[in-house]
Amino acid sequence: TVGEAWTLTPLVIDYVGDEVDIAFEFYLAEAFITGAKGPLAVAVTKQMQVVLDSYPEGQYGVFLTNHDQNRVMSQLNDDEVRAKLAATMMLTAPGVPFIYYGEEIGMTGFKPDEDIRRPMQWNSDNLRVGFTTGFPWRSPAGDYSERSVALQEGDPDSLLNHYRALIHLRSDNPALRTGEAVLVDAGSPRLYAMLRYNDEQAFLILVNVHPKPLSGD
Numbered sequence: 001t002v003g004e005a006w007t008l009t010p011l012v013i014d015y016v017g018d019e020v021d022i023a024f025e026f027y028l029a030e031a032f033i034t035g036a037k038g039p040l041a042v043a044v045t046k047q048m049q050v051v052l053d054s055y056p057e058g059q060y061g062v063f064l065t066n067h068d069q070n071r072v073m074s075q076l077n078d079d080e081v082r083a084k085l086a087a088t089m090m091l092t093a094p095g096v097p098f099i100y101y102g103e104e105i106g107m108t109g110f111k112p113d114e115d116i117r118r119p120m121q122w123n124s125d126n127l128r129v130g131f132t133t134g135f136p137w138r139s140p141a142g143d144y145s146e147r148s149v150a151l152q153e154g155d156p157d158s159l160l161n162h163y164r165a166l167i168h169l170r171s172d173n174p175a176l177r178t179g180e181a182v183l184v185d186a187g188s189p190r191l192y193a194m195l196r197y198n199d200e201q202a203f204l205i206l207v208n209v210h211p212k213p214l215s216g217d
Contacts, residue, residue, distance in 0.1 A: 005023050063099070087159075092166070106159045120149075174200070
């Protein structure tokens with residue numbers, strides 16, 4: 001079972017392992033988005049260390065947003081590069097990942113709640129967006145003609161295929177699913193750096209959240 005206790009990490013862990021198997025880690029989710037906005041990775045590195053020090057190993061849910069929060073793409077000002085950074089940090093992190101529907105194609109939406117729970121944009125043909133043969137209870141977001149599963153499936157650089165690649169990478173490599181996790185001092189506050197490893201594999205995750213590339217000097 002997964003529990004939603006939307007509060008400080010030290011209070012959430014009281015429920016884990018007894019009342020629920022895992023709990024959503026809200027402050028880490030917020031830190032992923034803050035980190036993706038850049039230009040520094042300090043917030044996500046700091047909260048990830050709190051999480052690693054607090055929970056039983058891997059017993060927490062990692063995510064970006066849920067049905068009660070403004071959508072990721074809207075929080076990131078429609079910046080697909082930033083959305084990919086957030087997804088990369090989340091889907092290479094320890095814990096159990098959760099994806100709120102539509103996040104993987106960059107669906108947008110600000111509160112009220114009805115506007116962050118619009119129909120999944122499977123295609124861009126009409127206002128039904130492949131969600132239903134009737135008319136959905138809430139119309140799709142205004143960008144439905146430009147953002148859908150159908151439009152992104154064939155583009156190897158799309159947000160959808162970035163999510164798919166990360167999911168396959170995680171599924172195919174036990175070190176990324178259940179391996180140890182250690183934050184690494186990368187020598188730059190621009191870099192989020194984590195080592196994921198087990199007895200057979202090791203992955204060094206490096207994410208530059210700054211808009212400018214890092215030099216090798």
